[in-house]
Amino acid sequence: MNAIMLVHGFPFDHQMWRHQLPALKWRCVAPDLPGAGATRGLPSTDEYSVAAYATSLITTLDSLEIEQTVCCGLSMGGYIVFELVRRYPERVRAAVLCNTKAEADTAEARRGRDALAARAQTEGMAAVATELVNRVLAHVTLEQRPDVVREVTEMILRQPVPGIVGALRALRERPDSTPLLATIRVPVLVIAGDDDQIAPAAGMEEMARSIPGAQFVLIRDAGHLAPLEQPRAFNDALNEFL
Numbered sequence: 001m002n003a004i005m006l007v008h009g010f011p012f013d014h015q016m017w018r019h020q021l022p023a024l025k026w027r028c029v030a031p032d033l034p035g036a037g038a039t040r041g042l043p044s045t046d047e048y049s050v051a052a053y054a055t056s057l058i059t060t061l062d063s064l065e066i067e068q069t070v071c072c073g074l075s076m077g078g079y080i081v082f083e084l085v086r087r088y089p090e091r092v093r094a095a096v097l098c099n100t101k102a103e104a105d106t107a108e109a110r111r112g113r114d115a116l117a118a119r120a121q122t123e124g125m126a127a128v129a130t131e132l133v134n135r136v137l138a139h140v141t142l143e144q145r146p147d148v149v150r151e152v153t154e155m156i157l158r159q160p161v162p163g164i165v166g167a168l169r170a171l172r173e174r175p176d177s178t179p180l181l182a183t184i185r186v187p188v189l190v191i192a193g194d195d196d197q198i199a200p201a202a203g204m205e206e207m208a209r210s211i212p213g214a215q216f217v218l219i220r221d222a223g224h225l226a227p228l229e230q231p232r233a234f235n236d237a238l239n240e241f242l
C-alpha cells in the first residue's frame, strides 16, 4: 500500500499531525522522534543529530517493512527529510517540505539554540513554551483560536527536557541543504504559511524554485504550524499531491 511518513517539528510530537492522520488518502506513519512524545531518548544529548533522527526513521520503516515512502516533514522534520534524501534516496518516493528551510543555522541562531537549551535545563518546558508559542502561530491564530494556542502550549509542555536539549543540538549542527536542492530528482511539494515567522513564505518559494519541478502552495492565515492551524487547506494540498 502507498505510504506517507509524517515527521514532526521542534518542540512537538506526532500529535501535530492529528488532523492529517484520518484525512490523508494513504497509509500514514507518524512516529515520535527519539526523545519526543512517548519515544525513548538517545543515551546522551550529544548523540542527537539530523542524521541520528533519519536513521531512527529508517529503522521504523524497516520494522514496518515499508521499502519506499513519501517523506513529509515540517520545519525540523523538513531538515530530516533533506537528510533522508541525502543518505537514503532509495527510500524516498517523493518529498513534502512544510514550513521549513534549506539553510543551516547562522552563528546568531546557534547562540539562540544554546540559550534555549540552558533555559530548558534550568527553568523547564514552561520557559520553552513561553518563548516559542507566539513565534510558531500566525497572528490570526493567536487572536482568534485559543483552542489551538492551548493545544500547542500543552504539546510543548509535555516534551521531555533531555529530548528537547538534544533536538536543539541537532538543529544547531544541521548541515546546509542548499546544495542538495538542485540535485533532488523525486517529486516535491513545498507548503508555506503566509504568516510564518520562522520559515517565511518568500524564502520557501525561492527554495521551491531551486528544486527541479517542485510545486509550491501557500496556505493563508497560517503561521509555522500550517497542518494544525489550517488543516483543511493543508490536507487538500497534500491529498492533491498524493
Ligand code: MLT
Binding pocket: 008, 009, 010, 011, 074, 075, 076, 077, 171, 198, 224
Ligand atoms: C521547528 O518547528 O521544527 C523549528 O522551528 C525548527 C527551527 O527552529 O529551526
